Amino acid sequence: MEVIKRIEEIFKELLTLVGEDPGREGLIETPSRVARMWVEELTTGYKVDPNDIFKYFNIADDYEKHDDLVIVRDVPLRSLCEHHLLPFFGYIHIAYVPNGRIVGFSKLARVVDVFSRRLQVQERLTNEVADFMFGKLTPKGVMVIAEAYHTCTIVRGVKEPMYMVTRAARGSLSNENSRIEVLALLNLAKGKQVLNIDLRSI
Ligand SMILES: [Zn+2]
Incomplete structure (x- = not known):
């Protein structure tokens, strides 16, 4: 692929410019490996429209009467x-108050990934995740909390x-009380092991 080839050349030059020898044994395949990683893994989100991968389920009217909260914790970022x-x-972590639509965990994870x-x-x-969720799932409210090491x-x-x-909040979850409730529920779920499996090791 032409783009990968060109990126490979750029990394080869970078190695030379910092004082390395791109021809030595340990580095010989590095530029092509790094180029492939950039194109095929690190930046794949540019080629995917999240609208194409997002699917929701309609839920019965009954649920809509209550302002019940759905919280999905620990979506990898x-x-x-x-x-x-x-x-x-x-x-x-994503919290939302459904308004006739819910979404599966795997679809959420894919949206975050894109x-x-x-x-x-x-x-x-x-x-971006909060806006997308709010627009696509049309919940009464949504709150997205991201925690990351840089x-x-x-x-x-x-x-x-x-x-x-x-944190980004939209709709009914924008207020102070919702914020406190969501954070409390997130803490409640923290560290709990479901079915005796450590979810963080999967
Ligand atoms: Zn930085």
């Missing part, structure tokens, strides 16, 4: 910081927080 091109990673596998800042990513601060030894939490 892996992204690249647009300022340093270094990874940030963690979890996204927005994550682009160059991002955590604040925008959080907002390797750009870790590897550079920057004395600023390397762990960041961001």
Whole structure:
């Protein structure tokens, strides 16, 4: 593929410019491996329209009468910081009050993946997921909380927080009381082991 070939050349040049020998044994396949990783893994979100992968289920009218809350915890988040091109990673938690529609966990995870596998800042990513959910699922309210470690601060030894939490809320979950309730429920679910499986190790 032409793009991968060109990126490979760029990484070969980068290695030379920092004083390395791209021809030595340990590095000989690195430019092509890194080029493939960039195109086939780290930036695949540019090629996918989240509208194409999102599916919801209609639920019975009965549910709509109550302002019940759905919380999905620990959706994996892996992204690249647009300022340093270094990874940030963690979890996204999504809470929403259904309004006739619900969504499966795997679809949520894919939506998060599409927005994550682009160059991002955590604040925008959080907002993009919230806006998408709000527009597509049309819930009464939605809240998205992202928590992530930023390797750009870790590897550079920057004395600023390397762990960041961001929140975006829309609709009925925008108010103070909802915020407290969602955070309390998230904490309640934290660390619980379901079916005796450590979900974080899967
Ligand atoms: Zn950064």
